[in-house]
Amino acid sequence: MRKIKDFNIFSLIIIPLFCFSFFSCSKETFPPEMKTILYLQNNRNLNSRFNEFLTSSEDIRFRLALASGNSRDTLIVPQMVSLLNDNSPLVRLGAVFSLGLLDCSSSRRLLIETLERESDYNVKKQILISLGQIGDLETVDYLVYHCGDCESANFLLSSLVYFFDRGIITVGRVKYSISNLNGSNFENRRLAAYALSRVRQSEVLLPYIDSLIKAASCSDPEVRARIASILKNIDFDSKLSVFQNLVNDEDWKVRIEAAKALKSIPGSDALWFEVLNDSNPHVITVAIDNYPEDLNLDEEQLQFIYGLLENNSKRIKGAAVQFLISEFGPESITSSNIFPLPNYLLEYEVAGLSKWGKEDVVGILKDLSQNRRTSISTPAFDGLLNVSKQLVLENKLEFDSLLTFVESGLRSRDLVKVALSAAVMREPIGDFAPLIPVLYSAMENVDGYINAEVTLEILKTIEKLRPKDALEHIKPFLTSDVLAVREKAKEVIESLYDVDESFYPNEQYFSSKQPGLSKLFQHGLTPLVKIETSKGTIIIRCDGYYAPFTSSAFLDLVDRGFYNGLNFHRVVPNFVIQSGDPRGDGWGGPDFTLLTESSPIGFGIGSLGMASAGRNTEGSQFFITISPHPHLNFNYTRFGKVVEGMDVVYRIEKGDMIFSAKVIKYVLNQLCN
Numbered sequence: 001m002r003k004i005k006d007f008n009i010f011s012l013i014i015i016p017l018f019c020f021s022f023f024s025c026s027k028e029t030f031p032p033e034m035k036t037i038l039y040l041q042n043n044r045n046l047n048s049r050f051n052e053f054l055t056s057s058e059d060i061r062f063r064l065a066l067a068s069g070n071s072r073d074t075l076i077v078p079q080m081v082s083l084l085n086d087n088s089p090l091v092r093l094g095a096v097f098s099l100g101l102l103d104c105s106s107s108r109r110l111l112i113e114t115l116e117r118e119s120d121y122n123v124k125k126q127i128l129i130s131l132g133q134i135g136d137l138e139t140v141d142y143l144v145y146h147c148g149d150c151e152s153a154n155f156l157l158s159s160l161v162y163f164f165d166r167g168i169i170t171v172g173r174v175k176y177s178i179s180n181l182n183g184s185n186f187e188n189r190r191l192a193a194y195a196l197s198r199v200r201q202s203e204v205l206l207p208y209i210d211s212l213i214k215a216a217s218c219s220d221p222e223v224r225a226r227i228a229s230i231l232k233n234i235d236f237d238s239k240l241s242v243f244q245n246l247v248n249d250e251d252w253k254v255r256i257e258a259a260k261a262l263k264s265i266p267g268s269d270a271l272w273f274e275v276l277n278d279s280n281p282h283v284i285t286v287a288i289d290n291y292p293e294d295l296n297l298d299e300e301q302l303q304f305i306y307g308l309l310e311n312n313s314k315r316i317k318g319a320a321v322q323f324l325i326s327e328f329g330p331e332s333i334t335s336s337n338i339f340p341l342p343n344y345l346l347e348y349e350v351a352g353l354s355k356w357g358k359e360d361v362v363g364i365l366k367d368l369s370q371n372r373r374t375s376i377s378t379p380a381f382d383g384l385l386n387v388s389k390q391l392v393l394e395n396k397l398e399f400d401s402l403l404t405f406v407e408s409g410l411r412s413r414d415l416v417k418v419a420l421s422a423a424v425m426r427e428p429i430g431d432f433a434p435l436i437p438v439l440y441s442a443m444e445n446v447d448g449y450i451n452a453e454v455t456l457e458i459l460k461t462i463e464k465l466r467p468k469d470a471l472e473h474i475k476p477f478l479t480s481d482v483l484a485v486r487e488k489a490k491e492v493i494e495s496l497y498d499v500d501e502s503f504y505p506n507e508q509y510f511s512s513k514q515p516g517l518s519k520l521f522q523h524g525l526t527p528l529v530k531i532e533t534s535k536g537t538i539i540i541r542c543d544g545y546y547a548p549f550t551s552s553a554f555l556d557l558v559d560r561g562f563y564n565g566l567n568f569h570r571v572v573p574n575f576v577i578q579s580g581d582p583r584g585d586g587w588g589g590p591d592f593t594l595l596t597e598s599s600p601i602g603f604g605i606g607s608l609g610m611a612s613a614g615r616n617t618e619g620s621q622f623f624i625t626i627s628p629h630p631h632l633n634f635n636y637t638r639f640g641k642v643v644e645g646m647d648v649v650y651r652i653e654k655g656d657m658i659f660s661a662k663v664i665k666y667v668l669n670q671l672c673n
Helices: 011-019 032-042 046-053 058-070 074-084 089-099 105-117 121-134 137-147 150-165 171-181 186-197 202-215 221-231 239-246 252-259 269-275 281-289 299-310 314-328 343-356 359-368 374-393 399-410 415-424 433-443 452-465 471-479 483-496 507-513 518-523 548-560 646-651
Strands: 528-533 536-542 570-572 576-579 607-610 622-625 637-644 658-667 670-672
Touching (some): 032 046, 032 058, 032 548, 046 074, 058 074, 058 089, 074 089, 089 121, 105 137, 121 137, 137 150, 150 171, 150 186, 171 186, 171 202, 186 202, 186 221, 202 221, 221 239, 221 252, 239 252, 239 269, 252 281, 269 281, 281 314, 299 314, 343 359, 374 399, 399 433, 415 433, 415 452, 452 471, 452 483, 471 483, 518 548, 528 548, 536 548, 536 646, 548 637, 548 658, 637 646
Antiparallel strands (some): 528 536, 528 658, 570 576, 607 637, 658 670
C-alpha cells in the first residue's frame, strides 16, 4: 500500500517512464517525432498534422493524446476518435484525459460513448474524472445510473470531486458521498471527504451533521482534516465540543483546519487562547488570524498576546502585530519593545491597518504605499484602496478622494499599482469614467511578459466599463507576446465591437516566441534540484516528461541563479508554500510566460506546481503542496515532486529564504554537485 497516494495517479501512467529511461545527463531526451508534437502543441498547430502520428509507436501516440488536450483546441476533438479506439489502454487513457481539457458537447458525447464500451479500470476512472471536469447535471445522473454500484464507487467519487467543485450538486449525490464517508474503504473515505469539502453551501450538508461529526473521529487524519474544514462552515449545537477535540488532535494538519473554525464558534474565547499554546507555529498563526468574532480578552490574555511579539518565529510575531492593530488600532503597538517595526513586520502592520479600516489609517497606508519594498508598498496601496472604498460606502470619505487615489495608481511607475487601480474601477461605487483616458495612457506602458497580469486586469476593466472608443487601444494587445493577453484582447473586442475576422492577426505568427526545451536536453527528463532554505534542504525531482516546457524553463531559471535570495512570499498552512517572486508581493515574474501543461498526474503531498494568474500565465512562481488537493488538477501545471525534505517544507514560514537552488545528480545513492 502506498503511503502517499495522489488522487489521480494510475498504474498505467508509469509506462512512459520505461520508454524514456534516460540518465539525468542524457542529451537524447525526446525522439524527433515527440519533439515535433510538443512544438505543434505549443504553437497551437497540432490539428493540421494530427493524422501523420497515428501510425507511430505507442509512446508517440500517447504523447499525441496528451498534446491534443494541452493544445486547448476543440477543433481537434473529432480527430481524437482514432485515439479513443486505440489498442493501447495507455493511449486511450491519454485521450480521455485530454477530452476533459476540451470543454465542448462533442467531448462529453465521446467520453460517454467510450465509457459504455471501455473495460480497462484506469481508463474508465479517467473518463469519470474528465466528465467531472466538463459534464453537466444530466451527466451526473447518467454516471450514477451506470456507475452507482459498490464496485464503481471509487470512480464516481473521483468524478464528484470535480462536479462539486464546479457547483454541480444534487441532494442524491451528496447523500451518496456521505454514505461512503464512514465506510470501510480507505480511499473512498478520503475521496468522499474531499468531495464534500468542495460543497460551499452549508445548508446542503446540515442534514447530515451526525455523519459528519462521526467522521471527525475517523482513524485517518486526512479525513479528519477535511471534516474539520467542512464543519467550520456549518452551525450546529455541539460545534464547540466537537472542535474542542479537533484542536487537540494528534495531527497538526487537523489542528490547523480546526483552528480556522474558531472565528465562527460562539463562546470559543477560552478554546482560542488554549490553541495559542500549541506546539506547532503554523497552528498558532492560523489561530491568531482566525480569532473569535466576539473575542473578549482579559488583561492577562492581552499581555500574553503582547508577549508573542518576542517569539522566535517571525510569522508568529507578524500575526501578533496584525491582530493587535486590527483589534485595537495603530496605537496598540507604538509602546511595544519592537516599535518602530522592522521591515519584515511592516506588511503585517499593513494587514492590521487594512482590517482596522477606520479613517485614521488612510494617511498611514498612503505613506506605506510609497515604501521602496514592493512587498510592503503593494499591500499598502491595495489596503488604501479597499479601506477608502469601504469608507466611501459608509459616507465617511468623499468619492473624489478615492478617485484621486485610483488616478495616482494609474499614473504610477509601479505597474502593479496600475493593475490594482484598474480593478477598483470595476466596482459599482461611483463614476470612474473620467479616469478612462488615464487608463488608456497606462495601457501604452504595460505590454510584455512581466506585465501580463497587469494587462489582463486592464482588459477586464475595459470589458466591464464598455467605453465606445477603446478599440484602437485594445488592438495592439492582439499581437502581444503573451497568449493569455492575446486571447483576452480578442475576447474583449468580440464582446464590445462588431469586427470582421480578418481584423485579427494569424496566431501562427507567434509560434517562435515560446520558451524551448534546451535545459531538458542538457539535464535530462527528471533532474534533481537542491533548494537550500533558511529552514533546511529540499530536493525536488522535475517531471520533464509530463511538463517539458515548464521543467525546462524552471531549470533555466535555476541555472541563472534566479531563485537565489528570494523568499517564500506565500505560505498557506496545510495547503502550499510558494516562492519565485522577485518582487515579494505575488506579482513578480521572469522575462517570459509559459503555457499551462496539464497531465493525468494529480497534486498529492509534496507536488511541485507552477503558480499562475489564470491559464497560460505561468512564469517563475512555484508552489509545493502540503496535502493532496485534487481541485488543482487540470488547472495548474504539476512539474515535479519533493523527494527529500518534506519535513523542511512543513517548517517553512512566510518570509523564509531560498539561499540557493541548483541542479544536482544522484550518484551511487549519494547527492553530489
